[in-house]
Amino acid sequence: MGPRAGDEERPTLEDVAAFAGVSRSTASRALNDDAYVSAAAREKVLAAARDLGYSPNQAARSLVTRRTGAVAVVLSEPESRLLDDPYRAAVMRAGYRELADVGRQMVLIFSDIREDLSRTVRFLEGGHVDGALVFAPHRADPLPKALRLLRIPVVFGGQAAGIRRGVHVVDFDNEGGARLAVEHLVAAGRRRIATIAGPQDQSAPIDRLAGWRKTLLDAGLDPADLAEEADFTLSGGATAMTALLNRHPDLDAVFVASDMMAVGALRSLDAAGRRIPDDVAVVSFDDNATLAPAMDPPLTSVHQDPREQVHAMVETLMQLLDDQGLKPRQHILPVSLAVRASS
Amino acid sequence: MGPRAGDEERPTLEDVAAFAGVSRSTASRALNDDAYVSAAAREKVLAAARDLGYSPNQAARSLVTRRTGAVAVVLSEPESRLLDDPYRAAVMRAGYRELADVGRQMVLIFSDIREDLSRTVRFLEGGHVDGALVFAPHRADPLPKALRLLRIPVVFGGQAAGIRRGVHVVDFDNEGGARLAVEHLVAAGRRRIATIAGPQDQSAPIDRLAGWRKTLLDAGLDPADLAEEADFTLSGGATAMTALLNRHPDLDAVFVASDMMAVGALRSLDAAGRRIPDDVAVVSFDDNATLAPAMDPPLTSVHQDPREQVHAMVETLMQLLDDQGLKPRQHILPVSLAVRASS
C-alpha cells in the first residue's frame, strides 16, 4: 500500500530520546516523572517532547503495564428510558468527572436488554478497560450474572439483579428514603397516604414501595389499595394519580417514587381541582436539581446525589484496582429529605 | 509485588495455538478469518479459543495495526446545558448505535469550555481513538481550532467555530428550516410573526434567526423589534415570550428556535390568555420526539433527526479512515416541517 500521504510519522520515545541526546530509558523516566533523573536530563527531554509534539503511544504503554487508564460505565436500560431520564444523564456527567479526577478515561457503554449482551462482555473482556461501573437496575437483566465471570473489577450502582453476595455495590437507602418521606407526611397529620410506585421489576422501586408500606403500618395506618404502579414517566405518573383519585377521592397525600412521575401526578391533581399541599401533599423521590425545585409548587423530594454515588463507586473501583483481595461489600448511601412547598 | 491473587493468567494467542496444536500464525489467521487456513486448523483453533476463554489483547493488536477500533464523540458544552438537552442525549445514543453498527466503540468525551482543553487534545492525540466526532456549537470555543492540528480525522457536527474550510462538517439546514417554518406561518395568513432566538454565540441559532428575518423580508413583512433572544431553556423561553407579548400584544405567531423554549413560550401564552393556534400560532425547531408531540397543543416543529446527522458523520469518518485524501466538505442535511396543532 505504500506510505500514506498524511501519515506524518508520529515521533516515538526513541525519537525524543535521540533529539534530547539521552537514552530511551532516561527519556521514559523523565516523562513519567520517575525519581533518579537529573534535572538537566529531565529538562532536555521535556523540551524535546514539546518540540517534536510527542505524545506516548497508549497501546504500547498498556501492553506492558497491563493498564489502559480507562474505565467503562455500563448503562443497561431500554432505549427509551435513557433519553429523558435526568438521573442517568447526571450519572454520565458524574462518571466522566469523577473518573477524570482520578486520571481515568470514561468509556460509555449502552447495553440494552434486548440487544446481544455478548458484545458488551467481549468488549469488557478485551482489555480495553481496567474496570467497570455498572448500572443495571432490572432484576431480570442477565448482564450482572455475566459480568461476575469477568476478569476485571466491577462495581455496581444499585442492587445487581438477583446477586446479593460476592459483588461490590453502591446503592442508596431506598427503603429508608421512603420511610423519611412517609414519616414526614404522617407528622404533618396526613392519614390517607397513597403511593405511586415505580416498576416492580427493579430493586429501587421495590424498596421504595416496601418503605412506604412498612412506615404506614408502623404508624397504624392501612396501606391497602393505596398503591398504584407506573413506569417512571410523566404520563405514567399522571395516569396513576388519576386512578388513585378515582379509587380514593379522600386521599390527603401521595408519595411518588420519582420526580418525573410526580410532575405527572401534579398535573392530574391540578386537573382534578386539588390544591397542593392544602388538599393533597406530594413528596417524591430523586430530588432532581432541575426538576424538583422548578415545579409549581416546588416538590418536597427525597434527595439522592448521583455524583455521590458515582464518587463512592469510583473510590471502590480504585481500591479494587490496587488490591484485588478487597472484600465485596454493599455500600448503602444515606438519603435526606428536601422539604419544599408541595408538602 | 509478586504474582497477584486473582491474576488468573489470561491466555495469549500463543496458548491457544499450543492448545490447538498449531502455530501462532495459523491461530491468528483462523481467529481473524483470513484466507489460507485449512478448515481443520480453523476448527481446532476456534475450539481452543472457546475452551480457554481467550479474548485477544487489544493493546497488542492495536500496537501493530495502528488501529484502536474506537472513535471519540466530543461534546463541548457547558455543564448545565447537557443535563437536560434532549438533543444531546439523542446524539449520544445515536453515536453509540451508529458506531456499533460499523464495529467501532464510542468513547464519550465531555469538554467544557472553562475546562482545560489540553486534556481532551492529549487524549485524542494519545492514540486511544482512530478518529473523532465533535460537537462544538459555540463560536468562541477554542476546541475546533485546536483539533485542526490533530493527527486523527475529525468530523464536526454543526459548524465548527469560526472555521469554514479544511474541515469536514455535517450540519442541518438551519436557515432553510427557519424559512420553512416562517413560510408556513405566512401561508396561514399570519402577519405579526415574532421569534424567540437561541443564543447568538452559536452558529445554529444565528442561522435560524437569519432565516426568520430573510423570510419575513421576502414576504414584505417587517421583522423590526420582533425578535427576542433566550438561552434554549424552558424558563428562558417563557421569559422571552412574556417580553414579546408586552412589546407587541398584537402578535399572531411566533417562531421559536427550540422545542424546549417553545414549551416555556406555551406557558407564557397560556398565562396571558392567548389561545393556540387561534390567537397565536407557534412553530418550533428540533421536533424532539418526546417533547413536541406531547405538548398541549402538539407543536408544529422543524424536524431534524440526530441519528441522521450522526449517521452521516460516521459515514464520512469511515471514508476518512481508509482514505486520508478525502476532500473536506460541508454536508448540509435537509430538514422538514412536522405540522401539528400549534399552527
Added chain:
DNA sequence: AGCCCGACTGGGAGCGCTCCCAGGTGTCGC
C-alpha cells in the same frame, strides 16, 4: 518427468513502550 502455482504452515521481526539489571559516578563514613 519436470515444473509451476495455489493452498497452507511456521518462524522471525518488530510495533513502542516499561522495567530490570548492570554499570558509572560522586559523597560520605570509618
Added chain:
DNA sequence: GCGACACCTGGGAGCGCTCCCAGTCGGGCT
C-alpha cells in the same frame, strides 16, 4: 583509602499481537 551507598544512565528483554517471508505439499499443466 576503600567499601557502602546514594544518584543517575544505557541497553536488553519482553509485553501479545500482526505481518512478511521462506518454506512444504499436492495437483494440474506442459
